[in-house]
Amino acid sequence: MDVQENLQNLKSKIPAKITLVAVSKTHPPEAIMHAYRAGHRVFGESKAQEMLPKQEALPKDIEWHMIGHLQSNKVKYVAPFVALIHSVDSLKLLKVINKEAKKNNRIIPCLMQIHIAEESTKFGLSFEECCQLLESESYQKMHHVEIRGVMGMATFTDDNEQIIQEFKNLKQYFQQLKDSYFKHVEHFREISMGMSDDYQLGIAEGSTMVRIGSAIFGSR
Numbered sequence: 001m002d003v004q005e006n007l008q009n010l011k012s013k014i015p016a017k018i019t020l021v022a023v024s025k026t027h028p029p030e031a032i033m034h035a036y037r038a039g040h041r042v043f044g045e046s047k048a049q050e051m052l053p054k055q056e057a058l059p060k061d062i063e064w065h066m067i068g069h070l071q072s073n074k075v076k077y078v079a080p081f082v083a084l085i086h087s088v089d090s091l092k093l094l095k096v097i098n099k100e101a102k103k104n105n106r107i108i109p110c111l112m113q114i115h116i117a118e119e120s121t122k123f124g125l126s127f128e129e130c131c132q133l134l135e136s137e138s139y140q141k142m143h144h145v146e147i148r149g150v151m152g153m154a155t156f157t158d159d160n161e162q163i164i165q166e167f168k169n170l171k172q173y174f175q176q177l178k179d180s181y182f183k184h185v186e187h188f189r190e191i192s193m194g195m196s197d198d199y200q201l202g203i204a205e206g207s208t209m210v211r212i213g214s215a216i217f218g219s220r
């Protein structure tokens with residue numbers, strides 16, 4: 001696996017305005033450094049306890065994205081530095097993120113993870129739960145989180161039509177949330193959708209961020 005070659009390849013296929021999050025979970029810091037030396041700075045991890053030691057060991061200009069389910073009691077480990085949390089899946093979690101961000105005297109950018117897959121195992125809010133969260137009094141009082149958009153994972157399937165439909169749904173949820181709650185809010189603009197096997201479908205359906213692991217670092 002040539003990480004630099006894979007990255008270069010992907011970058012030639014992904015429009016420059018789309019953020020490529022290189023998903024480095026389970027891969028050692030040396031693998032991340034290969035990508036770093038090729039000029040890449042945005043990396044995604046799915047566990048706080050894995051992200052923290054990597055952040056400590058690696059260059060400080062790396063942007064760390066939390067993409068996996070985040071337990072409330074782990075937020076404190078990443079709150080000082082995390083660049084974007086893609087996986088907000090409850091009001092309770094968002095409250096803790098807000099509290100830890102405040103302790104660190106910062107605002108943490110977040111995406112709401114919306115459940116779009118048919119599998120029940122994938123985390124995420126329903127569209128209705130998203131609306132409830134945004135309408136809640138406790139959300140209105142939060143000053144240390146900034147909701148930048150939505151994230152979703154499609155069903156693990158070979159059926160491209162199904163994946164496309166799920167991505168269309170996510171795009172539509174994004175648009176409805178934008179119209180209802182973030183009409184003139186410029187920072188509400190991200191749709192994180194697409195992984196190694198479906199990023200081209202994601203981009204075609206309006207993704208602004210793709211999260212790609214195995215196509216860069218090899219299989220896990």
Ligand SMILES: *Cc1c(COP(=O)(O)O)cnc(C)c1O
Nearest residue numbers: 023046067195196211212213214
């Ligand atoms: C692991 C993971 C990815 C990357 O998956 P690949 O198929 O290796 O590209 C993307 N998003 C989330 C939420 C993940 O957990």
